[in-house]
Every structure is written in structure tokens, then in C-alpha cells.
Amino acid sequence: MPRPDHTRALHAALLTAARGLPVIPLSRTKLPAVRSPHRDEPRPSVCRGECGRPGHGVHDASTDPARIRALFAVAPWATGYGIACGQAPHYLIGLDLDVKHGRDGVSALEALEAAHGFSLPQTVTVLTPSGGRHLWLTAPGPVPNSAGRLGPGIDVRGAGGYVVGPGSRTVAGRYLLLPGSRQHPLGEAPAALLRLAVPPPPAPPRPAAAAEPRHPAEKRAAALVRFVLDSQEGERNGRLFWAACRAYDAGLGEALAPALVTAAVHTGLSEREAAATVASAGRLRASAEPC
Missing domain, CATH: 3.30.2250 (Prim-pol fold)
Structure with missing residues (x-):
């Protein structure tokens, strides 16, 4: 028998989805309620839903009522819902x-x-x-x-x-x-x-030194990596996303992606999160979406 908080959250999520805003179920801790299907794999996965199974956080978000009901059905402990930000339209x-x-x-x-x-x-x-x-x-x-x-x-x-949707109940209220x-x-x-x-644009490259790259593309790549390395807490993911977008704009995305991920890990992001952010920028660029 569904709990009242679960039923209310599902109803509110469906109303929000009717406005064209994709939603996912959340637990009382405000985290995605559907557990990752890759949680027991020996190595972290960068799958963002391509496997076809639910449990990929904001990448599960949908406006389709049937899909939303299915997500809530596999997470009967959900007492809230999140609204995915940054998605078209x-x-x-x-x-x-x-x-x-x-x-x-x-x-x-x-x-x-x-x-x-x-x-x-x-x-x-x-x-x-x-x-x-x-x-x-x-x-x-x-x-x-x-x-x-x-x-x-x-x-x-x-x-x-994502933001927590109205009608959600969490441990805080x-x-x-x-x-x-x-x-x-x-x-x-x-x-x-x-x-x-x-985020602000990268700072101009420092005066050339003997060991610094001379080719304009190499200088551009080094500047983007430095931009990520200079990230402070609270802006690391945003700066990485911006740098990855600029790298793909310049045709450097595939070559520079590993260096950007490594730089982001040095700032404190997990390798999984950093790789997912860079991959997101690549997909947006490939689909001609603004990046």
C-alpha cells in the first residue's frame, strides 16, 4: 500500500511534468531515490542512462507520465521529487x-x-x-x-x-x-x-617561457586546464563544464578531455563526476545545443 507522502509526491511530480519540466523521485534526504544499477560494479561507471535501466539521477528525469509512474514504482520510499534544471526547452x-x-x-x-x-x-x-x-x-x-x-x-x-519540487517531504520538512x-x-x-x-573567461596566458607551448592551440589548451585547476569549492563543476564547452568549440574536446578530467580531480571532484561533466559538454556541442 503506497504511503501518503509517496502518493502526494507522485501527484505533485505529475502536475509539474505537465508544465514541461522533467522530474525524478527523491528520497527524504533529497537524493535521487532510485539506486544506481552500477553500484556493485568494480569500477565506477560513466553511464548516464545509456544502459536503459533507471538509477542515473537527473538523467532519468522525464515529463512522460508513464515513465514517471514507473520510476516512482521502483522507489516506493520516495517522498519527494526533483526537477531537472538546464534541459530543453x-x-x-x-x-x-x-x-x-x-x-x-x-x-x-x-x-x-x-x-x-x-x-x-x-x-x-x-x-x-x-x-x-x-x-x-x-x-x-x-x-x-x-x-x-x-x-x-x-x-x-x-x-x-535539480531543485526539490513543491509538495516534497524531506527530513527537514x-x-x-x-x-x-x-x-x-x-x-x-x-x-x-x-x-x-x-564563469568569467580564462585569464590571458602568462608570458611565454621556454617550457610553455608555442602553438596557439596548445596555449589555448593549457589556459583551459589552468582555468579548471584554479577552481574553488562551489565553482569546480561549473568551471569544468565551461572549459569543456570551449575545448569542443575549438575542436580540442576529444584530445583535451582527459587533461580536463585530471585537472578537475586535482581540485576535489571525483573522476566519475568530472568525466560525466566533460561528456555532457561534448554531447551538447555535438547536438548543436548552446554550450
Whole structure:
């Protein structure tokens, strides 16, 4: 017999999917509820669902009601759902405004709007159990995840990430729609906000030294690797994704991918996560999606 929280989460997930937003079931810890089919393999897998089995996190996300019901059926312990960000056609961005541990993301966002001369449109807003909120915005293409880049207490959920959907119950409590927010269309992210959310370009190459590469392509490759190596906590995945996109744009993607993964591992990412991020950039470039 399905538990009430499970049934409510499935119903809310189906309503959200009807808006064209792909969803996955989540456990009470806010993690994907369907366990990886590769968990017992001796070596980490970079499969993102190509095997055809569920359990690939955000890569399982779907708007198909039958698919969503099937995912919830194999995870009867699910009490919530996540909404995949950065996927066509909406390229959803979740602005996560945190108000705990001495941070006030709501005030930080207001200061950011004043400093850069933009205002966010009315949009779907979700109240979190900790007193924060999630703002849903659309973008013309994928935006990388980041933590604190826009300001203290402001995290960006973008390509490869997800936000917890309203109606979910977690160990911290329930996520709820802000009253009156259900009727709002998804607001478009202002161009000024998108510019701030994208990592800065790599620093100009240092003056040539005897041991540095001389060919322009080699210099470009070295600069992208340094860009990844200079990543700080909270921006590592976003900078890696950006560097991989630029590498594929320059025709260096396949050759440079191993070096980018190695650089990302040096910054603290797992090899599996780094390889998946680089592969995602390659697929976006191959499909002519904005990257």
C-alpha cells in the first residue's frame, strides 16, 4: 500500500511534468531515490542512462507520465521529487536563496539587483523548510551550477542539477509553493543575471617561457586546464563544464578531455563526476545545443 507522502509526491511530480519540466523521485534526504544499477560494479561507471535501466539521477528525469509512474514504482520510499534544471526547452534555472548559517540569500539577491540594474520577473517560487526559497527562471541555454558566485546564500541550480519540487517531504520538512505562485508563468532570467551566472573567461596566458607551448592551440589548451585547476569549492563543476564547452568549440574536446578530467580531480571532484561533466559538454556541442 503506497504511503501518503509517496502518493502526494507522485501527484505533485505529475502536475509539474505537465508544465514541461522533467522530474525524478527523491528520497527524504533529497537524493535521487532510485539506486544506481552500477553500484556493485568494480569500477565506477560513466553511464548516464545509456544502459536503459533507471538509477542515473537527473538523467532519468522525464515529463512522460508513464515513465514517471514507473520510476516512482521502483522507489516506493520516495517522498519527494526533483526537477531537472538546464534541459530543453525551458533550460530551467533554480535560484536557491539560503537563509541559514548566517547567510541571507534573499537580501543578497536584492543587493545584486540594485547593483546591476535588473529586476527579476514574477515567477514560480517555492518555500523551503529552512525559511529560504527557490525561484524558477528560464534561460536561452544551459547555465552552470554554482554556489555563492552571485552572492552569499545564493546558489544556482543549472545544467546537471535539480531543485526539490513543491509538495516534497524531506527530513527537514515540506517544500511548499508560495501562495499565489502557482499561477505565475516561468519568468525569463534577465540578461544581466545570466552574465553574472556564467564563469568569467580564462585569464590571458602568462608570458611565454621556454617550457610553455608555442602553438596557439596548445596555449589555448593549457589556459583551459589552468582555468579548471584554479577552481574553488562551489565553482569546480561549473568551471569544468565551461572549459569543456570551449575545448569542443575549438575542436580540442576529444584530445583535451582527459587533461580536463585530471585537472578537475586535482581540485576535489571525483573522476566519475568530472568525466560525466566533460561528456555532457561534448554531447551538447555535438547536438548543436548552446554550450
